[in-house]
Amino acid sequence: MSFLSIDRVTKQFGIVQVIKGVSIEARKGEFIVFVGPSGCGKSTLLRMIAGLEETSGGTIAIDGEDVTHADPARRHIAMVFQSYALFPHLNVFDNIAFGMQIKKVPRAEIRSRVEEAARILRIEPLLDRKPRQLSGGQRQRAAIGRAIVRKPKIFLFDEPLSNLDAELRTRMRVEIARLHQAIGATMIYVTHDQVEAMTLADRIVVLRNGLVEQTGSPSELYDRPRNLFVAGFLGSPR
Ligand code: ADP
Numbered sequence: 001m002s003f004l005s006i007d008r009v010t011k012q013f014g015i016v017q018v019i020k021g022v023s024i025e026a027r028k029g030e031f032i033v034f035v036g037p038s039g040c041g042k043s044t045l046l047r048m049i050a051g052l053e054e055t056s057g058g059t060i061a062i063d064g065e066d067v068t069h070a071d072p073a074r075r076h077i078a079m080v081f082q083s084y085a086l087f088p089h090l091n092v093f094d095n096i097a098f099g100m101q102i103k104k105v106p107r108a109e110i111r112s113r114v115e116e117a118a119r120i121l122r123i124e125p126l127l128d129r130k131p132r133q134l135s136g137g138q139r140q141r142a143a144i145g146r147a148i149v150r151k152p153k154i155f156l157f158d159e160p161l162s163n164l165d166a167e168l169r170t171r172m173r174v175e176i177a178r179l180h181q182a183i184g185a186t187m188i189y190v191t192h193d194q195v196e197a198m199t200l201a202d203r204i205v206v207l208r209n210g211l212v213e214q215t216g217s218p219s220e221l222y223d224r225p226r227n228l229f230v231a232g233f234l235g236s237p238r
């Protein structure tokens with residue numbers, strides 16, 4: 001039984017159809033990676049899953065519930081972007097706590113959720129710092145902390161590491177794998193980086209021009225790419 005079910009979803013901007021009928025199923029706890037060239041529709045798909053963009057056709061169901069036209073708030077999804085957009089005047093604790101403070105979650109509950117997220121992300125010593133006192137990787141962790149405390153059913157990551165230098169990207173990739181292990185949530189992760197795709201994914205979805213080109217485990221796609229396009233993306237020997 002799939003936890004996230006995307007069924008023949010389309011998206012039209014004006015007269016241009018950018019998503020042309022995409023179907024993807026994800027099991028609970030699965031780590032799915034979307035890869036594909038710039039402009040193929042990866043971000044648009046994530047935004048439709050999150051409810052930040054209306055679908056033009058097809059259906060999206062989460063945990064058995066049709067959410068195709070549901071408010072973002074009702075989908076229990078958290079999205080992490082590459083620009084971490086932390087509030088510069090708030091310390092890390094308050095940045096992570098912000099959404100809960102707005103919703104008037106009791107203070108003790110806020111504290112325990114922030115501390116738990118900080119523990120998972122190993123940023124406990126940084127909770128008093130302002131964003132400008134953090135490295136790029138630490139800021140990215142604080143941004144992920146904001147997602148964790150919401151206890152989402154699904155995490156969506158849109159190229160979260162692409163602003164980081166190569167060394168930090170490697171370290172954060174390991175952190176994200178650890179995060180997935182620690183909380184076991186369903187994750188959908190968009191990347192340009194072949195190493196990220198191959199090492200993080202339970203399953204890779206290769207997108208091309210608004211369609212799914214091929215889907216499979218990293219080793220399936222690496223060993224049996226359907227065509228040169230897929231092979232080129234995953235660095236298969238061809
Ligand atoms: P990716 O994330 O794979 O780079 P996007 O999902 O951002 O691709 O974009 C897919 C296509 O949809 C691109 O051709 C882009 O120009 C177009 N597009 C995205 N958002 C809009 C929009 N709000 N209005 C019109 N066209 C858009």
Ligand code: MG
Nearest residue numbers: 042043044158
């Ligand atoms: Mg994008």
